[in-house]
Amino acid sequence: MTEPDTALIAIDWGTTSARAYRMAAGGTVCDMRSAPLGVGSLEDGRFASALDTLLDDWRHAITPRIACGMIGSRQGWVEAPYVECPADLALLGRSLTATPGGELVIVPGARCVDEAGVPDVMRGEETQLVGSIRRDEGQVLAVLPGTHSKWAIVDSGRLVEFATFMTGELYAVLLAHSILGRMAGARTGDATAAFDRGVQRGSDGAGLAHAIFGARTLALASELAADEVGDWLSGVLIGDEIRAARRWAREHRIDGASVRVIGEGSLVARYVRALERLGIYADPGPAAAAAAGLYRIAEHAGLLDP
């Protein structure tokens, strides 16, 4: 049974998994459920039943439901158009897209176009930004680590521009499919020192395609143990990302001495450590940023009981 205090069901529905939050009036998270029912594993026509599976007994609640993430992509339930940057994050609630059967509403993704005319897109991260940055904070440089990590510039509640780095996916494909993976053994001990050395290497700007080859040459020279190769490589990739993102931020006249780090878990801890090693203040965002953002967007959209 759903508790009577439920004001909103908020769902962060990504490519590999879906996570539902039962939220009370005011935005408190009462409960959370997750399932490996990501958009990437669902065929068209299977979304409604996946939602029922995810929500279980919450599905009976007479409560608004709102979702963000890849569920609004072309491969998702229904395509939710992108809002164009610069975009006022408080206005995302004006552009919600309902599923054909009215099961839930979906937050738009965000899109920007850089000086060279190349677009970039996000789905889900715009909602985490809403849940992590207050309008009165002025200018914030934020990173959302992930398979495709996002760096974003938010100014007085407006998403000015952002940039995607495929760091997590590069790490996974290099370890699984390149010659570097053949050098890597299972992790057996604390490889923090190897990670730190990798961060330093990646941040020196020598070029990623060159820097990563060090995983092979250092291992050949017995200067990197097999069980350190993965952490060293992770450090190089994250170090190079931070270097490039700071350069990008400087081009937008932001010094990047402080970075809001949004998300949870071990990957986020790696970014915090890497930033600190490079002398950058890692400013932690709140927990459950997607839930908080979905609540605020629902509030702005007038979905919640007053």
Place this chain on the structure above:
Amino acid sequence: MTEPDTALIAIDWGTTSARAYRMAAGGTVCDMRSAPLGVGSLEDGRFASALDTLLDDWRHAITPRIACGMIGSRQGWVEAPYVECPADLALLGRSLTATPGGELVIVPGARCVDEAGVPDVMRGEETQLVGSIRRDEGQVLAVLPGTHSKWAIVDSGRLVEFATFMTGELYAVLLAHSILGRMAGARTGDATAAFDRGVQRGSDGAGLAHAIFGARTLALASELAADEVGDWLSGVLIGDEIRAARRWAREHRIDGASVRVIGEGSLVARYVRALERLGIYADPGPAAAAAAGLYRIAEHAGLLDP
């Protein structure tokens, strides 16, 4: 039957294939044979029979045999030690390693250590450099495109330093195993314009992990056709490599306005085009550089009849 004018059998023996040259006195290539008998496909103990297969009737020739490449690696026939940079290329012939049965001698690889203490290695490319750059040329910046492309600084016949870029392998694993490959279709037309746009994108220094994501966003925005994704990505990777390599060369006080391009085939043509698009003079090296280099090394080693 082997022709009576054979002075040397020279073998460029790499990871995926082996190529043998029958050479006359003076260094002319009379004939060439190749086979998919690369070191990566051969188990220990199978090298002698692979050599017989490759040479076929040439194996009866009473002629010195010399090889370069991964055949001298730890995974090869016998490990040929590295020479340390800076290394006089004319002296490589003093450090040949014979196989246990005396079937052939193997040229050493080269090793250097950069300012940060990270080593780099090459096997085979040192021989191509010998075959491509004359001692009296002074300072030369060279690139040897490949799965792992090498940039080298040669000064008056000395290999000063070099740097490996995993560009070719990155291209292959990204197309085969990343989300970018899912955007790519088979090539159906001339995608030169897409390649050129990619080169420009890669050369702007925004960070490789960010730049490659454009293959997805440009395709989503219908600004890149499926059959152009591969060429655009190839351009980004090569453009970023050239940018990083020029930076590296400048750190060694070389302006990089002219680059010797060593090798043959379509990949080399891509590098020539990319260099020219970026305003750099692409100075073509000679054909069959490995054969020419092996001949010179054999000559310096006193292996040839006077």
